[in-house]
Amino acid sequence: MFLFLFYVVLFVVAVASLILAIPLLRRHLVSNPILKIFRKMLPPISQTEQEALDAGTVWWEGELFSGKPDWKKLLAYPKPQLSAEEQAFLDGPAEQLCAMLDEWKITHELKDLPPEVWQFIKDKGFFGLIIPKQYGGYGFSALAHSEVVMKIGSRSGTGAVTVMVPNSLGPAELLLHYGTEKQKEYYLPRLAKGQEVPCFALTSPEAGSDAGAMPDFGIVCRGEYDGQSDVLGMKVTWEKRYITLGPVATILGLAFKLYDPDRLLGKDEDLGITLALIPTNTPGVHIGRRHYPLNGAFQNGPNWGKEVFIPMDWIIGGQEGVGQGWRMLMNCLSVGRAISLPATSVGAAKLAARTAGAYGRVRTQFKTPIGYFEGIEEALARIGGNTYMMDAARVMTASAVDLGEKPSVASAIVKYHLTERGRQAINDAMDIHGGKGICIGPRNYLGRTYQQIPVSITVEGANILTRNMIIFGQGAIRCHPYLLKEVNATHDNNPDSASQAFDEALIGHAKFTLRNTANALIYALFGSHIKDNAPENCAPETAAYYRQLARYSASFACIADIGLMKLGGSLKRRERLSARLGDILSMLYLCSATLKRFEDDGRPAADLPLLHWSMQDALYRLQQAFDEFLTNFPGHIALIWALKALVFPLGKRCKPPTDVLSHEVARLMMEPGAVRDRLTSGIFVPTADGEPMADLEHALQCVIQCSAIEAKLREAVKQHKITDHGDGQIAQALQLNIISAEEAGLLNKLKDLRGRVVKVDDFPPDFGHETRTDTGIAGTIGHVASAAAGAGAAGFVAAVSAAAAAAAEVMESISSDEGGGEEEQDKE
Incomplete structure (x- = not known):
């Protein structure tokens, strides 16, 4: 009986091997049936989703998805460095701009940047950081762009947003990549010099995250423009909101869906999302009203237009750019996300x-x-x-x-x-x-x-x-070495090419999954002893981290594949599971960056507490994400146990940073020195008199100088040598020769600086503004009249005069408000 079973198994293995070894048999018996299943499992992908998937490139995150990251490749990337010109800009105009920014005055009093700051930003070319020199800009690197935004962001959110938006997703970047030469030559120099203030309008009230559902539209037609009739163009109707720099913009980048019912362009009726540049003084463009985002004084507001005629050459890229808007946005958005918001957050x-x-x-x-x-x-x-x-x-x-x-x-x-x-x-x-x-x-x-x-x-x-x-929804398809090929094959309408492409991807995918499954278990059991999982030239203190990341990369690739096979297209709807896989990929990426930073910085031993804390915290988070994903994974309990045994055969071994390590990090942050300076390098640290942060910096230096002196003072108090516990304590200590005159001077200086540091702003009861509780004409007249009651004839006359003036003021306010209402009606 045993021999019979052995031969049966041997026969099955032989047949399976023969089928898999012969491509023609494999395609007809294995790949094609699975392709049919895939087509049923995968949800339909819209054009906007497909363009989002195709956008951008795969970099180090692809290595992490491979299950076997090449650490030598990571460490071989050149150390990022600024050029002399870029550093000079940071030390010069960027530093000067920060010194000019008073965020309290900007946000509380002006609700805008001061006019002189606006002019400085334009004159010094802050809007042209990414514009090439041939067009009048600086042509700075992405790193320099990031450093400028980070420095300004550490001083003023309003200033940072104002500078970063023209250099992020907007007309300049879109023109650089997709504009016609004529558009570039006209607009880029004007943008670089601040002669144009740009904004880009994408978000609609009914279409935020789902940009493909935007209701804004244009109709291809012929119309009159610049004194000429029968100009080929389009009538555009839109309503946008949350548009940064919108209220002060002179050039509006606009995203809308374009339709051609009369086939004037000789294409389909639905031409797709299109981008155009529209001067804001164009008749029919309504712009200038403001939103007020959380006390932020940066210019942000709505804009709208109804059947605004614009010529065809206002489309970014000209007529060739028709319908290419979403692809343009997806490719440029990846760069903006990579620089602007990370820079302000780090600041x-x-x-x-x-x-x-x-x-x-x-x-x-x-x-x-x-x-x-x-x-x-x-x-x-x-x-x-x-x-x-x-x-x-x-x-x-x-x-x-x-x-x-x-x-x-x-x-x-x-x-x-x-x-x-x-x-x-x-x-x-x-x-x-x-x-x-x-x-x-x-x-x-x-x-x-x-x-x-x-x-x-x-x-x-x-x-x-x-x-x-x-993160995972896009990352799984973009970073996986075979998944995108399989997805593309399912959407290929040619049966032969689809079958061949899917077969090749499927076989590669199967080998990939088997390898990562084996590696996940082996690395989990013996990874700490596998030297190849860490680069030969890494710092000894970091080798264990490289091996842990290699182990979790293999586990991630394996579990992601199993999740995709089990859940298929429904994983897109199981957002919490997808988010946890995204968290794992993210922690792998952040840890990789941290290890590279330590190498690029020259392995400073003093920074090791920061390195260890951040790595241990991230690895613990990564472990938790794995555990939460597996705990909530749908399926039989035996499958979940098996997956947990695969990922954690020895249990969950990662621990969060210890109290001792946290103590080391905290003490480094409270001591002036190289570690603190490296940690906070690149931000604006004011030095001018009266600056609160300057007082804090001086106080820190002084408290270090006075540490031993204060200890002497405390000991003297403890021994009852000093009986004064108030302001006279320093004077008494000096009189008793417990401290020297120089030490007394330092203590008095520290006392003054501490007082400045802990000082909190206070204001008059009405915060410096007259309050008026009544509203409207009747309320205002009544308020003034009641205040004048009993004041006699002269008082009555004065009261009437004041009431009349107040009524006129209110009438003017109402008139102004009604004007705003008419503008809103016009918008409707």
Whole structure:
């Protein structure tokens, strides 16, 4: 019986091997039936989804999806560096601009940048950072662009947004890649010199994330333009909102669907999403009203138009650009996500790190710096570790753009995770600062950043959408070595080519899955002993991390494949499962960037606590994401147990950073020196008198100088040598020769600086503004009349005069409001 079963099994294996070895048999008996199943499983892909999938390039994230990342390749990428010209711009105009920015005045008083700042931004070419020199711009690298935005963002959110938008997704970038030569030669020099202020309008009230559903449309027709009749163009109707720089823009980039019912272009009726550049002084364009996003004073607002005629050559790329708008946007959006928002988020995190560390050392409670308390240490360590990893990912992703990549998946990773970690860093810094953080005013260097953080969370793909649908949803198809080929084959209408392409991809996919399944188990069991999983030339302190990442890369590739096979197209709808797989891929990417940063920085031993904290925290998060995915994976309990045994055969071994390590990180952040400077490099650190951050920096230096002197003072108090516990304590210590005159001078200086640091803004009861409780003409007259009651004839006359003036003021206000209402009616 046993021999019979052996021969049966041998026969089955032989037949299966024969079928798999002969392509023709394999295609007809295996691949084609599976292709039919795939076509039923996969949901239909819209044109916008397909263009999103095709957009950008796959970079290091593809290596992570392979299950066997090539670490030598990662470390061989050149160290990102600024040119002398770029550094000079950062040290010159960027530093000058930061010094001109007063975020309290901008947000509280002006609700805009001051006119002199606007002019400085234009005169110094801040709108032309990415525009090539041949068109009058700087032609800066992506890294330099990121550094400029980060520096400004550490000083003023309003200033950062104003500078970053023209250099991000907008007319300049779209023209550079897709504009006609005529469009480039006209617009790019004007944009570079600030003669044009650009904005780009994509989001509609009814179509935010689902841009393919935008109701804005254009109809191809002939019309009159510039005194000429019968001009080929289109009548465009749209309503957009959340458009940054929109209220002050002179050139409007617009996305809309274009239709050609009369076939004037000789194509289909539905031509697809199209982009155009429209001067905002064009008749019918309504622009200028403002939104007010969370106390942000950057210019942002709606715009609309109804049947606005524009000529055909206003389409980006001319007539050849008709219907190519979504492809253009997807390719350019990946670059914007990779630079602008990560840069502002890192600027916020570095601001949090520098100020919270210093404040933790300067501010005392119970005669102890608050940063020495373990609760504060925990928050400080989180700020420091997050900032270290965030900056590593920012620099590596910007350098990918400089290498010619358009990293669509990596850009989504850094957009989501850096904005979220930036939010965490600012929240922690606010907790450390306590009451000083929540009382807004000129001396509060954190409050406005805290208020505006949700803006970065929301724009350029809201974070919930990015995490749940984009990172893995797009990453699985783009980064997987075979999945995109299989998907494309299912949409190939040619039976022969579809069958052949699918067969080749399927066989490669099967080998890929088997290899990663075996590697996942082997690496989980013996990965710490496999030397090939770490590069030969890496730092000894980091070798274990490379091996852990190699192990989890193999596990990720294996589990992702099993998830895709089990769930198919429904994985797209199971957003929480997709998000957890995206978290795993993201942690692998962030950890890779962190290890590369340590190598590029020259392996500074003093930075090891930051490296260890950020790596251990990320690996623990990665482990949790695996566990949550497997726990919630649909299927029989035996399958889930088997998958957990495959990923965690020895149990979950990763631990979060220890208290001892957190203590080391926190102390580094509270000590002036090279580590603190490297961690917060590139942000604006003011030095002018009266600057709150300058006072904080001086106080930190002084508190270090006075550390031993204060210890002497405390000991003298303890021994009852000093009996004065008030302002006379320093004088008494000097009189008793406990401290020298020089030491007394230092202590008095520290006392003054501490007072400035802990000072919180206060205002008159009415915050400096007259209050008027009544509204309307009757209310105003009644208010004035009642105030004059009993004042006699002279008082009555004065009251009537004041009432008349007030009524005129209210009438003027009503007239102004009615005008706004008419504008809204015109919009409708």
